[in-house]
Amino acid sequence: MRALVARLDSFGDVLLAGPAVRAVAARADRTTMLCGPRGAPAARMLPGVDEVIVWDAPWAGFDPPPADRAGVDDVVRRVARRAPDVALVLTSFHQSPLPTALVLRMAGVPRLAADCADHPGSLLDVRHRRAPRRHEVCAALDLAEAAGFRLPEGDDGRLAVLEPPAPDGLVGEPGYVVVHPGAAVPARRWGRERCAAAVRSLVRAGYRVVVTGGPGERELTAAVAGGGALDLGGLTGPAELARVLRDAAAVVVGNTGPAHLAAAVGTPVVSLFAPVVPAERWAPYGVPHVVLGDERAPCAGSRARVCPVPGHPCLSGVLPEDVLAAVEKLTGRVPGLDPAPEAT
Template identity: 80%
Template structure:
């Protein structure tokens, strides 16, 4: 049986689909993952994925491409050359699976499953109702099971990626703290100066800090590291970053893709979590973590890209000292405090 799993969103969203992909792979002969360009690096890291098809959907993302008939036709033609027997369309709670379901039907997919609130007509064979308050990982697993792909025995359902590349780690000896100051969405950023102060505080407390970021974030990481920490900005691809995170004692990061990558390699996370999206759906999954931020702030649940409240109070109340204390909690140096939201498996 040939199966297709679709998750058209960003890097972190695709990582969160990983356990559902493994559930499908346990019963399918071949699994294709259909994803967008931002999610492709994560797709290639997921266990159970045999092929990756990349398509930039015009209804997904912050800067979606225009609707071009020839682009849509090319995707349909490509999938129709060897159509999957079954497809799962994974979406967030606020997205519709029906545009993609239509294209998959046109490509000849015989059986389609998705979470769907809207009437699907002939587009879905399994119209699953998402349970309330489910994490994105759990919701995807629920859909997979409803479609006939329960998680196999012995799989703990946590995030996972293929083993990071062998060789020396650019961060050096294990046990450092990764500080990742960037985030694609401005509303989820804590602030360059606060991250820099946190690095200095970590170093004074005896931790070795390693600052990470993408190629476009080199100025940010250099400023945050400021000569006090190892600056790996722009020096690690996705697989190399997984290796750096796997050897860390903890990661300090906002609600962005590297937080989920840290969880996928089993590293505890101090999450600077702006509540523009709910933590119950998007918090680091399956690893010890501490959420810092005001979950009751006025921006909660708005899905805002730019903070709608002057002063960014949801994260502005978090201090570098709060972050240090959370790192100490997760690394076993200090007891936890009730002001934080934390989870330990």
């Protein structure tokens, strides 16, 4: 059986689909993932994925392209060449799977499953009703099971990625704290000055701190790292970042892709969580974590990309001392103090 899993959103969204992908791959002879350009690097890191089809769909992503027939015809041809027998369309709780389902029907996929609140006509064979308040990981697994795919025995259902490469001495010995100040949209960022203050607080407490960010965030990471932390801004691709996060004692990060990558490599997360989407659906999954932020702020549930409330109150009340306390809780040690040597 040839299977396809579609998840057309961002890096973190694709990582959250990982357990459902493994459930599908456990029964399929070949598993293809259809995803957008921002999610493709994550798809290539997922266990169980044999092939990735990248398509920038006009109804997904932060800056979708115009809808045109040529683009749709192209992805229909690419999917049809793989001739999948079944496809799962994974979406967030607020998205419709029907545009993607229509494209896959046009590609000849004979069996389609998706969570769907709208009447699907003939577009879906399995119309699943998503349970309320389910985390994105659990909701995707629920859909997979409804379509006949269960996790194999021994699979704990947590996030996972393929073994990341060694970081070639980028960070030295494991046990540092990572601070990742960036986020895909402004509403989910804590702010440069607050991140820099948190780094200073962690360094004063005796933690080694590593600051990470993408190629476009080098100015940000340099400012946040200051003179006390190691600045890796722009120096790590997704796979290298996975290894840096894996060897960390804890990661301080907003609700963005690296938070889920940290969870996928088993590292505890201090989550600076702007409640523009609900933490119950998007918090770090399957690892110890502390969520910081005001979940009752006026922006809650707005899905805003730019904070709609002056002063960014959902995160402005989080102090560097709060971050330090959360790191101490997750690392389980008094920072800067090694256990005293035994008397001889």
